[in-house]
Amino acid sequence: MTHSIIRQPILVIFSLLASLSFATAVNAQSLQIKQWAASCAACHGTDGYSEGGGLVSLAGQNKDELIKKMNEYKTGKREATIMHQLSKGYTDEQIEIISAYFASLPAVKPVAKTK
8 A cells, every 4th residue: 555655656756757858858959950040040030030131031931842942952953152052061850850940930020029
């Protein structure tokens, strides 16, 4: 009887620790993705929202189209001034992850709420 009373709190503690571990791993992965995407900000704007009519915004674009374009830059099929060099610095998996990140964002930059 005492073993089952002790086991329940231990199981709860282990479950909480597992959840925290998972949340930490997800958060670290999210930070890594944002770091990769931040390298695009100089030309495509913060979080992929181009401002001032410069280069195209990446936010809200179709994931498969972004992957296709990046791979075309990487192979030299699509010409660019710098993208062909930058794209070679990413693995196929990183390109897919970065593309998924930008595709997950709304196409129009959300307006910051003021108080």
